Amino acid sequence: GIQVEQSPPDLILQEGANSTLRCNFSDSVNNLQWFHQNPWGQLINLFYIPSGTKQNGRLSATTVATERYSLLYISSSQTTDSGVYFCAVDNYGQNFVFGPGTRLSVLP
Amino acid sequence: EAQVTQNPRYLITVTGKKLTVTCSQNMNHEYMSWYRQDPGLGLRQIYYSMNVEVTDKGDVPEGYKVSRKEKRNFPLILESPSPNQTSLYFCASSFRISGTMGDTEAFFGQGTRLTVV
Numbered sequence: 001g002i003q004v005e006q007s008p009p010d011l012i013l014q015e016g017a018n019s020t021l022r023c024n025f026s027d028s029v030n031n032l033q034w035f036h037q038n039p040w041g042q043l044i045n046l047f048y049i050p051s052g053t054k055q056n057g058r059l060s061a062t063t064v065a066t067e068r069y070s071l072l073y074i075s076s077s078q079t080t081d082s083g084v085y086f087c088a089v090d091n092y093g094q095n096f097v098f099g100p101g102t103r104l105s106v107l108p
Numbered sequence: 109e110a111q112v113t114q115n116p117r118y119l120i121t122v123t124g125k126k127l128t129v130t131c132s133q134n135m136n137h138e139y140m141s142w143y144r145q146d147p148g149l150g151l152r153q154i155y156y157s158m159n160v161e162v163t164d165k166g167d168v169p170e171g172y173k174v175s176r177k178e179k180r181n182f183p184l185i186l187e188s189p190s191p192n193q194t195s196l197y198f199c200a201s202s203f204r205i206s207g208t209m210g211d212t213e214a215f216f217g218q219g220t221r222l223t224v225v
Contacts, residue, residue: 031202031213031214033213033214035216041196041219041221042218042219043198043216043219045213045215045216048213048214086151088151088214090214095153095156095166095167096141096143096153096200096214098150098151099150100150101150
């Protein structure tokens with residue numbers, strides 16, 4: 001089945017810093033989403049981005065489907081950005097495959 | 109507001125006592141699924157449903173049952189819960205684009221934290 005990798009596994013930032021999270025996947029996909037899991041365990045939809053670039057406030061994402069990767073950019077990070085960021089893909093199957101996540105800690 | 113609603117959010121139960129976690133979506137999505145999340149193992153699919161009365165096993169179906177009698181509801185049933193089913197559970201739904209097997213954006217519920225003692 002499709003493999004999803006994320007890097008880095010852990011990231012510690014000072015408030016106000018910028019960061020880039022990466023997601024690599026092993027096969028073509030028809031759906032790719034980024035999620036933020038907050039400290040209470042809730043999965044928050046960030047982007048539905050099977051291809052192209054989207055922006056939402058301080059966050060933006062780019063997926064280059066032909067090269068099988070996606071990037072999530074966080075600018076001017078805040079302590080509320082802390083949590084785990086997941087990339088998940090669906091490759092025309094029945095299963096939404098999640099990456100292992102990037103754990104982000106933003107320090108005040 | 110588009111949403112997937114799970115209940116309960118938190119549940120502590122004893123081994124062997126049957127329980128049901130409900131999931132309801134208000135987006136008229138055909139496709140619904142259940143996942144469990146465990147430390148070190150990530151999120152894994154338990155069961156999915158392509159439409160009413162159509163369900164199938166995911167990666168970790170043992171010990172679980174599901175039903176899809178109505179399009180909006182997809183309950184997860186644990187007939188005889190065991191401690192190894194202690195986990196964080198998520199329900200999800202999406203619109204499946206016919207003819208391509210593709211999906212639009214998937215929406216996840218708030219999660220149900222289950223502890224079996």
